[in-house]
Amino acid sequence: MRMSNTSLWILWALLTLALCGWLGYSLLLSDDNEIFLLGQTSHGHHQIELACTSCHTSAFGGQEVLQDACMNCHGDALKAAQDDHPRSKFTDPRNADRLAEIDARYCIACHREHKPELTGEMGVTRPDDFCFHCHASIAETRPSHAGMEFNTCASAGCHNYHDNTALYEDFLLTHAGQPDLLEKMRVPVRGHHTDENHADALTLADIDMPATLSMDSDIPSQWQQSAHARSGVNCSDCHSNDAADSGVESQQPAWIEKPDHNSCRSCHEQQVSGFLSGMHGMRLAAGLTPMRPALSWKPMRAQAADITLSCNSCHQAHDYNPVRAATESCLGCHADNHSLAYQNSKHAALWQQEISGSADSGSGVSCATCHLPRETHQKNGKDVVRVQHNQNHNLRPVEKMARDVCMHCHGLGFTLDALADPALRANNFQGRPAAHIESIRMAEERLRQQQENRQNRGTGQ
Numbered sequence: 001m002r003m004s005n006t007s008l009w010i011l012w013a014l015l016t017l018a019l020c021g022w023l024g025y026s027l028l029l030s031d032d033n034e035i036f037l038l039g040q041t042s043h044g045h046h047q048i049e050l051a052c053t054s055c056h057t058s059a060f061g062g063q064e065v066l067q068d069a070c071m072n073c074h075g076d077a078l079k080a081a082q083d084d085h086p087r088s089k090f091t092d093p094r095n096a097d098r099l100a101e102i103d104a105r106y107c108i109a110c111h112r113e114h115k116p117e118l119t120g121e122m123g124v125t126r127p128d129d130f131c132f133h134c135h136a137s138i139a140e141t142r143p144s145h146a147g148m149e150f151n152t153c154a155s156a157g158c159h160n161y162h163d164n165t166a167l168y169e170d171f172l173l174t175h176a177g178q179p180d181l182l183e184k185m186r187v188p189v190r191g192h193h194t195d196e197n198h199a200d201a202l203t204l205a206d207i208d209m210p211a212t213l214s215m216d217s218d219i220p221s222q223w224q225q226s227a228h229a230r231s232g233v234n235c236s237d238c239h240s241n242d243a244a245d246s247g248v249e250s251q252q253p254a255w256i257e258k259p260d261h262n263s264c265r266s267c268h269e270q271q272v273s274g275f276l277s278g279m280h281g282m283r284l285a286a287g288l289t290p291m292r293p294a295l296s297w298k299p300m301r302a303q304a305a306d307i308t309l310s311c312n313s314c315h316q317a318h319d320y321n322p323v324r325a326a327t328e329s330c331l332g333c334h335a336d337n338h339s340l341a342y343q344n345s346k347h348a349a350l351w352q353q354e355i356s357g358s359a360d361s362g363s364g365v366s367c368a369t370c371h372l373p374r375e376t377h378q379k380n381g382k383d384v385v386r387v388q389h390n391q392n393h394n395l396r397p398v399e400k401m402a403r404d405v406c407m408h409c410h411g412l413g414f415t416l417d418a419l420a421d422p423a424l425r426a427n428n429f430q431g432r433p434a435a436h437i438e439s440i441r442m443a444e445e446r447l448r449q450q451q452e453n454r455q456n457r458g459t460g461q
């Protein structure tokens with residue numbers, strides 16, 4: 001039996017497709033991908049742009065495959081931020097008509113890649129008035145919005161597409177009328193021995209490094225003064241793979257000369273995964289060499305060009321000084337205007353008072369207060385304070401910093417005004433906000449109107 005022309009054509013098409021797919025995929029997997037990159041990737045992904053398979057996990061499957069990749073890395077954070085426009089909003093048949101222009105079920109409807117000419121802030125590849133496509137009639141239900149331009153919806157202090165946890169109406173109303181500076185500051189205080197039953201403190205006599213090895217003479221005393229020795233953490237806890245893991249119990253575990261972040265995992269899982277999820281650790285997470293200032297798109301100190309990013313870039317290997325980690329370490333690498341301006345801010349003066357002991361713990365503002373904030377978690381029914389090690393977690397859009405950082409000390413109104421002011425962001429918050437954001441007043445006005453209408457109805461007018 002002979003095949004018809006059409007079946008031959010289909011067979012040929014399928015074979016070609018398979019071949020292209022296979023070739024394409026092996027290109028994605030190869031080590032030197034630069035020549036295949038179609039166009040620079042966005043600011044958030046430039047560090048991993050040559051790790052093609054981070055996003056293109058398979059050559060087949062098109063947008064669904066990309067969607068899964070996006071969700072794998074960003075899904076948890078969007079969920080935690082109570083994404084205001086999640087996919088479920090658009091798989092709801094009642095909203096089907098809204099998808100005509102923008103198929104918002106897919107991330108790449110707004111975040112395309114390799115298209116630098118289309119890409120704006122936060123990897124958005126839509127013109128900034130795109131809310132129009134779904135909210136053209138907003139002024140009918142919200143008279144306060146009459147006459148507003150659609151490119152102003154997402155101005156700082158108004159709305160975000162995803163994270164509105166510091167901007168929704170009830171939140172604005174609950175925190176209306178707060179003073180610029182709260183009477184009582186509420187930065188969580190980090191305590192030791194809060195969650196584990198620690199072993200007894202170790203002394204120099206307990207050191208378990210093989211005697212055949214030599215070391216720097218500072219190491220024992222640094223270790224002895226650290227929280228590690230105080231909590232029963234010995235040299236081999238970081239310097240060897242767990243013997244039990246390798247299944248060889250009798251053998252003395254091999255000494256690792258320079259442990260990396262994996263050696264901290266068994267005890268500090270949250271800190272390690274936070275570090276790997278942000279721009280300090282994302283290259284390690286993608287299986288690439290560590291990030292270093294030489295690869296950065298930001299202004300960095302020339303002398304720091306080749307310092308690699310690891311836990312040790314802020315913490316020393318044996319001397320864990322949280323004060324040095326919180327500002328000095330950062331300024332060893334970062335040299336943009338905002339970072340350099342910090343030293344002259346009132347926040348920095350407050351931090352100096354805190355570390356000199358003349359003010360309470362948590363009353364100062366270091367780089368880490370804003371960028372690696374302390375978070376309170378629940379463990380075995382108790383509050384445990386942990387440092388968020390993903391410095392991108394609350395970075396953009398700016399309102400993300402409001403609730404868990406600024407509002408520990410400032411009222412909501414002042415916070416939104418200050419964060420929305422580009423000059424204050426650039427000079428690291430020296431001076432008063434230049435403009436006032438109207439969101440809180442608009443929410444109050446709407447509440448007043450609603451109450452008035454209800455009263456009128458009640459009195460039969």
Ligand code: HEC
Nearest residue numbers: 033034036037045048049050051052054055066108112113
């Ligand atoms: C951070 C995620 C990410 C990384 C890393 C990445 N891509 Fe992509 N790529 C995408 C997205 C998203 C699209 C879809 C873009 C669109 O529809 O405009 C895409 C599209 C493509 C396309 C199809 C182009 C088109 O216009 O349809 C090719 C080919 C491609 N990428 C190759 C690569 C190669 C080669 C690498 C590595 C050198 C790479 N990509 C790295 C996210 C990524």
Ligand code: HEC
Nearest residue numbers: 043044054055069070073107111122123277278282392396
């Ligand atoms: C391998 C993990 C990974 C994958 C896959 C991935 N991202 Fe990212 N993305 C990151 C990291 C890490 C950052 C930088 C830290 C941050 O901003 O959260 C980032 C940043 C971003 C940003 C913010 C950029 C900025 O400038 O603030 C957007 C938007 C984004 N990703 C969207 C996507 C979309 C859409 C996809 C799917 C096409 C995707 N990402 C796939 C890890 C990933």
Ligand code: HEC
Nearest residue numbers: 070074104106107109110122124154160161162163396397
């Ligand atoms: C209809 C457009 C649209 C779609 C669809 C969309 N985004 Fe976004 N995304 C934006 C805009 C606009 C911003 C800028 C910040 C904002 O307004 O929330 C943004 C910002 C982000 C950011 C950085 C800021 C943040 O809040 O973390 C990430 C990460 C991100 N998007 C990931 C995704 C992922 C993952 C998907 C798919 C599940 C997705 N986006 C779908 C429009 C979109």
Ligand code: HEC
Nearest residue numbers: 084089095098099102104130131133134153154159160161
């Ligand atoms: C693809 C369609 C689509 C786009 C684009 C879109 N939205 Fe929405 N938005 C919706 C839908 C659907 C709802 C839920 C129903 C409603 O309130 O209209 C919604 C609800 C909202 C709400 C009410 C929030 C809530 O939790 O009830 C706000 C505020 C909002 N959108 C702002 C924006 C802003 C700002 C933009 C642009 C940055 C935007 N939207 C872009 C479809 C969209």
Ligand code: HEC
Nearest residue numbers: 207209214215219220223228233234235238257258259317
């Ligand atoms: C909390 C984990 C941890 C503990 C506990 C620890 N170390 Fe280390 N040590 C490290 C790390 C991380 C490095 C790698 C530093 C680097 O990459 O440069 C290191 C490096 C070293 C080096 C190589 C130093 C160099 O500069 O070449 C020696 C020697 C050493 N440690 C000895 C010890 C001894 C002895 C103890 C116990 C008294 C100890 N360490 C306890 C984490 C630890």
Ligand code: HEC
Nearest residue numbers: 192193227228231233237238260263264267311315320322
């Ligand atoms: C065997 C468990 C264990 C390992 C492995 C371990 N730590 Fe620790 N670490 C602890 C304990 C216990 C404490 C003190 C109690 C606390 O603060 O919760 C601590 C405290 C710390 C502190 C706070 C110090 C202070 O004075 O506030 C830092 C920073 C730290 N560890 C970093 C690291 C790094 C980086 C690594 C990997 C190179 C590492 N740790 C490996 C158990 C461990």
Ligand code: HEC
Nearest residue numbers: 261264268271272275310311314322325326368374386387
């Ligand atoms: C960008 C700098 C930086 C890097 C990189 C860094 N840390 Fe930290 N870390 C800090 C600062 C600053 C503090 C103290 C913050 C405070 O006191 O509020 C801290 C505190 C800690 C603490 C004690 C507080 C807590 O959360 O329990 C541990 C443990 C810790 N770091 C572990 C790690 C590990 C493990 C790594 C590597 C995966 C790492 N750190 C990488 C800056 C950093």
Ligand code: HEC
Nearest residue numbers: 279292293296297298307313325326329330333367371391
């Ligand atoms: C060893 C050098 C080094 C140290 C130390 C360091 N950083 Fe970074 N930081 C970098 C590099 C490199 C990047 C990635 C920049 C890029 O991708 O262009 C980065 C990224 C960031 C970002 C994200 C920037 C963005 O636009 O998304 C923030 C915020 C940040 N660092 C703050 C800090 C803070 C706060 C500290 C101290 C607690 C610190 N860094 C310590 C080198 C360092």
Ligand code: HEC
Nearest residue numbers: 330331334338339342347365366367370395398401425429
């Ligand atoms: C009072 C809180 C606060 C303090 C203190 C602070 N920052 Fe920031 N930082 C921010 C905010 C808010 C942004 C976001 C700015 C934006 O999006 O325009 C930011 C942005 C950044 C960025 C990204 C800049 C860019 O190019 O987009 C880096 C890097 C950074 N900060 C580092 C530091 C360092 C290093 C220190 C200490 C020397 C520090 N910051 C102190 C709040 C703070």
Ligand code: HEC
Nearest residue numbers: 346362363364365401405406408409418419429430431432
């Ligand atoms: C630990 C408490 C604390 C945190 C957290 C904090 N601030 Fe402040 N801030 C203060 C105090 C106290 C002052 C007043 C200092 C003075 O007048 O001497 C201040 C002053 C300011 C000023 C006025 C500075 C001047 O030169 O007059 C601005 C603007 C500001 N903060 C913005 C912010 C923003 C934005 C955030 C969050 C990203 C933030 N602050 C986080 C305590 C804090």
